Amino acid sequence: MSIATRVAAGEWQHLIRTRLALTVIVMMLALIAIAAGTSAIQLSNEAQVRASYQQEAEEAFRNQPARHPHRVVHYGHYVFRNPAPLSTIDPGVDTFTGRSIFLEGHRRNTATFAEARETSVLTRFGAVSPAFMLQVITPLLLILIGYGSVVRERERGTLLQLVAQGVSPSTLIKGKALAIGGVAALAAAPLLIAVLWLVISYPSEQLSALVMLSGHLLYLAFWVMLIVAVSAFAKTARTALITLMILWAACTILIPRIAADVAASMYPSQTQTEMDILIQRDMRTVGDSHNINDAGFQSFQEQVLAQYGVSRIEDLPVNYRGLVSLQGEEAGSAVMNRYAGELHAIQRQQSTVMNLFSLVSPYLAIRNLSMRAAGTDLINHQRFLDEAEAHRYALIQELNTLHAHELDFADDAQRSVNAEAEQRTRVNPEFWQRLQSFNFAPSAVSERLLSAAPLLVIMLLWLALAAGLIRKIADKAGKA
Amino acid sequence: MISAKDFSREARFVAGNRTTRLTWLALMVICVLALVLGQAEIQRQIDTIERTQAQDEIERAATLSSSTEYGGAAYAAFSLTWNQPDDAAFLAIGQRDLSPWMLRVRALALEGQIHEADNFNPELSLAGRFDFGFVIAFLLPLFVIVLMYDVYAAEREAGRIPMLTATAARPGKIWSMRIVVLAAGAAAACILPLWVLGSLFGGSPSALLAATEVVLFSLVFWTLLASLIAFGNWSASVSAAVLTGCWLVLALLVPLSGKLIIDSAVPGVDGAQISLVQRETVNGAWDLPKPATMDKFYASHPEWSHSAPVDMPFHWKWYFAFQQVGDETAAPLSQAYRESIAQRDQLTGLVAWLSPPVATTRLMQGIAQTDVDSVLAYEQRIRDHHEQIRRYFYPMLFEEIPFTTDNLTGFPVF
Numbered sequence: 001m002s003i004a005t006r007v008a009a010g011e012w013q014h015l016i017r018t019r020l021a022l023t024v025i026v027m028m029l030a031l032i033a034i035a036a037g038t039s040a041i042q043l044s045n046e047a048q049v050r051a052s053y054q055q056e057a058e059e060a061f062r063n064q065p066a067r068h069p070h071r072v073v074h075y076g077h078y079v080f081r082n083p084a085p086l087s088t089i090d091p092g093v094d095t096f097t098g099r100s101i102f103l104e105g106h107r108r109n110t111a112t113f114a115e116a117r118e119t120s121v122l123t124r125f126g127a128v129s130p131a132f133m134l135q136v137i138t139p140l141l142l143i144l145i146g147y148g149s150v151v152r153e154r155e156r157g158t159l160l161q162l163v164a165q166g167v168s169p170s171t172l173i174k175g176k177a178l179a180i181g182g183v184a185a186l187a188a189a190p191l192l193i194a195v196l197w198l199v200i201s202y203p204s205e206q207l208s209a210l211v212m213l214s215g216h217l218l219y220l221a222f223w224v225m226l227i228v229a230v231s232a233f234a235k236t237a238r239t240a241l242i243t244l245m246i247l248w249a250a251c252t253i254l255i256p257r258i259a260a261d262v263a264a265s266m267y268p269s270q271t272q273t274e275m276d277i278l279i280q281r282d283m284r285t286v287g288d289s290h291n292i293n294d295a296g297f298q299s300f301q302e303q304v305l306a307q308y309g310v311s312r313i314e315d316l317p318v319n320y321r322g323l324v325s326l327q328g329e330e331a332g333s334a335v336m337n338r339y340a341g342e343l344h345a346i347q348r349q350q351s352t353v354m355n356l357f358s359l360v361s362p363y364l365a366i367r368n369l370s371m372r373a374a375g376t377d378l379i380n381h382q383r384f385l386d387e388a389e390a391h392r393y394a395l396i397q398e399l400n401t402l403h404a405h406e407l408d409f410a411d412d413a414q415r416s417v418n419a420e421a422e423q424r425t426r427v428n429p430e431f432w433q434r435l436q437s438f439n440f441a442p443s444a445v446s447e448r449l450l451s452a453a454p455l456l457v458i459m460l461l462w463l464a465l466a467a468g469l470i471r472k473i474a475d476k477a478g479k480a
Numbered sequence: 481m482i483s484a485k486d487f488s489r490e491a492r493f494v495a496g497n498r499t500t501r502l503t504w505l506a507l508m509v510i511c512v513l514a515l516v517l518g519q520a521e522i523q524r525q526i527d528t529i530e531r532t533q534a535q536d537e538i539e540r541a542a543t544l545s546s547s548t549e550y551g552g553a554a555y556a557a558f559s560l561t562w563n564q565p566d567d568a569a570f571l572a573i574g575q576r577d578l579s580p581w582m583l584r585v586r587a588l589a590l591e592g593q594i595h596e597a598d599n600f601n602p603e604l605s606l607a608g609r610f611d612f613g614f615v616i617a618f619l620l621p622l623f624v625i626v627l628m629y630d631v632y633a634a635e636r637e638a639g640r641i642p643m644l645t646a647t648a649a650r651p652g653k654i655w656s657m658r659i660v661v662l663a664a665g666a667a668a669a670c671i672l673p674l675w676v677l678g679s680l681f682g683g684s685p686s687a688l689l690a691a692t693e694v695v696l697f698s699l700v701f702w703t704l705l706a707s708l709i710a711f712g713n714w715s716a717s718v719s720a721a722v723l724t725g726c727w728l729v730l731a732l733l734v735p736l737s738g739k740l741i742i743d744s745a746v747p748g749v750d751g752a753q754i755s756l757v758q759r760e761t762v763n764g765a766w767d768l769p770k771p772a773t774m775d776k777f778y779a780s781h782p783e784w785s786h787s788a789p790v791d792m793p794f795h796w797k798w799y800f801a802f803q804q805v806g807d808e809t810a811a812p813l814s815q816a817y818r819e820s821i822a823q824r825d826q827l828t829g830l831v832a833w834l835s836p837p838v839a840t841t842r843l844m845q846g847i848a849q850t851d852v853d854s855v856l857a858y859e860q861r862i863r864d865h866h867e868q869i870r871r872y873f874y875p876m877l878f879e880e881i882p883f884t885t886d887n888l889t890g891f892p893v894f
Contacts, residue, residue: 020718053752100752121828122838242629258517263601265521269599272580
């Protein structure tokens with residue numbers, strides 16, 4: 001047995017002897033296990049509920065009776081977001097984002113019914129998840145276990161004894177780090193099990209799960225080194241503890257919130273309502289597609305007439321109302337997508353600011369790294385919104401095409417006043433079978449890892465910093 | 481009793497310590513920052529509301545003036561509602577970064593409109609906002625721990641206990657005085673910025689007074705807890721470790737366990753169901769005979785039952801009748817949804833008894849009017865306004881008054 005492992009074994013014995021340390025270790029493991037269990041159960045329930053809603057919504061759409069296509073444009077459709085496989089470990093922003101979107105004509109809706117509205121005061125530091133336990137709680141518990149590891153020997157005068165026995169300061173520090181690292185590894189064990197289980201059930205997530213796991217290991221290694229370094233540097237155990245506590249509070253409690261406020265102030269974004277009003281303003285120039293005589297469609301009408309070589313819309317071989325709907329939706333969707341695109345760009349800038357703050361808080365580095373790798377971040381939320389929009393647009397335009405090609409113009413014009421004409425404007429319900437199923441999955445693993453990569457680099461920088469600190473302190477102690 | 485002389489002597493001694501002075505200063509800086517950032521957010525919200533109000537008027541005027549029938553006007557004209565921040569909202573952003581504080585409604589079925597979400601950046605919501613309420617609930621306790629964990633042990637380790645006990649008439653008095661001075665410094669660091677910046681930002685004296693009480697509540701609780709543990713017969717570092725453990729349990733673990741218990745006690749009503757039910761009723765009406773819808777509508781609105789029967793495939797009064805029937809069908813679900821939110825909030829209130837940080841947060845959000853109650857009250861105001869709008873159009877639709885734009889000038893605004 002090398003000297004360092006002997007030191008580590010000694011520290012372990014000490015931790016088991018002192019009841020406080022043992023309590024902390026047991027508490028930590030229990031918490032992480034509970035978190036992993038609850039979040040796995042919650043997630044599988046949630047996934048089932050959302051899948052059944054999605055199926056229900058699709059059945060409701062396909063089982064519609066004969067209807068006017070524009071009725072169906074307003075009847076709309078619902079899509080639900082499937083939870084990402086790795087959200088069992090890190091639910092990320094999932095509780096803060098809506099779970100379903102209503103797709104309808106003329107409007108790009110946002111996701112509604114976010115869980116966080118319901119018990120926000122209790123969960124503002126994060127959901128009960130293994131990631132939260134490992135990122136926030138475990139470092140604090142490691143501090144409680146490890147703050148005295150080196151400084152205790154000095155305070156009790158056992159340090160000189162050890163040195164006299166030929167234990168060099170750097171070996172001593174290495175041994176202590178090994179001991180605290182062992183506890184950290186114990187804390188990470190449930191994560192390892194969860195990752196193994198996920199990799200078996202979702203083989204495609206292997207690499208992302210591995211990156212998540214290694215990110216957390218780096219993060220815990222950072223804290224272990226920092227704790228031992230501060231413990232070796234401090235003159236008394238209590239300054240070591242208080243210093244570490246302040247560092248922990250600054251990294252995990254203080255800086256993230258300041259970062260969020262700075263990001264929101266630097267890049268203010270529009271609220272949905274303000275955006276809706278501005279979209280309405282811009283849409284006035286597009287025109288109201290319910291009214292074929294709207295001034296906005298004047299040049300479109302001329303263009304269509306010229307294209308078909310006729311002089312009256314009544315003479316067109318297609319239903320002009322349907323054409324106006326197609327045109328109106330296309331122009332309207334361009335306006336709405338421009339606003340959504342601007343909003344998404346601003347939100348990404350805000351998130352970049354948050355990412356930059358990970359240079360001052362390793363917690364932000366691991367939190368963002370883990371969300372990005374899991375696909376439970378802002379980027380994937382926006383992807384969900386964009387995919388739902390693409391789904392909406394395709395569906396609505398398909399219905400508008402039916403409107404243009406399956407309906408007689410004269411009947412369509414009479415449908416509000418003539419009951420028989422109204423009956424003829426209802427298309428065969430078998431058209432509703434054309435609905436495509438919606439299935440959202442997080443972005444490809446490679447994309448996610450690409451967005452996580454810079455944060456992994458930052459995490460490595462933090463680790464290098466802690467390692468450098470330890471070496472410097474060991475050198476200094478060696479000279480003294 | 482605490483005499484002024486003893487207090488000032490002890491204050492000079494305590495303030496002589498550089499670490500203590502720095503801790504007080506850091507707390508004050510953080511409080512200032514929290515108040516300024518909180519106010520910046522609220523000011524942004526106020527500006528947005530003003531800007532949007534102006535644009536909303538323009539849009540509504542354009543819509544109403546270009547209308548050719550009452551039904552079309554009722555269909556197209558939106559009315560803006562907003563939840564104006566309270567003067568003290570800067571104290572705690574609360575629900576204002578989760579729930580919408582502006583919403584446009586029109587005469588169509590409300591259940592399809594009222595559950596609209598805002599587009600907040602979820603990564604910012606996840607971090608939470610840095611406001612005064614947060615500082616008092618979660619950070620002040622840590623400052624109290626840093627100030628007090630070694631109040632006794634430091635003297636003991638320095639070997640001054642016998643001397644202090646010998647020279648003091650009543651030894652207990654020295655310690656209580658020292659604790660009081662340390663706490664008073666922390667209180668000043670919070671309350672001074674609160675009153676100076678708070679009144680600058682337009683907080684009313686009663687709100688600031690209430691916020692001061694919350695600061696003192698949090699401070700007194702943690703001071704008592706800290707002194708209880710700091711006078712234990714153990715080393716300063718054990719005190720600090722035990723106190724940190726207490727903070728961990730009270731600030732993080734109790735709330736999280738509370739969340740798990742509440743989740744299982746009050747199974748959430750799935751909001752998505754409300755919109756689904758409302759949609760089926762509203763759209764199903766097109767496939768039903770007209771009297772089926774009209775009779776249901778007249779049952780709850782008998783004052784219009786004398787209106788002529790609908791004999792055409794489309795009539796606006798029938799259109800708005802089925803919108804209302806859709807809302808009425810979804811009403812029990814929607815009611816249950818609101819009740820589940822209120823019930824969860826009540827249970828959160830019970831968790832607050834076990835977790836002072838949760839209690840502090842809730843109290844502060846109550847003062848700032850940014851709590852769940854205020855969100856539910858705003859929702860009710862939207863409902864009332866929506867009712868006003870649809871009742872405004874009913875006479876024109878059901879009496880079938882000939883159209884003139886002049887009749888639209890009385891459109892009710894929020």
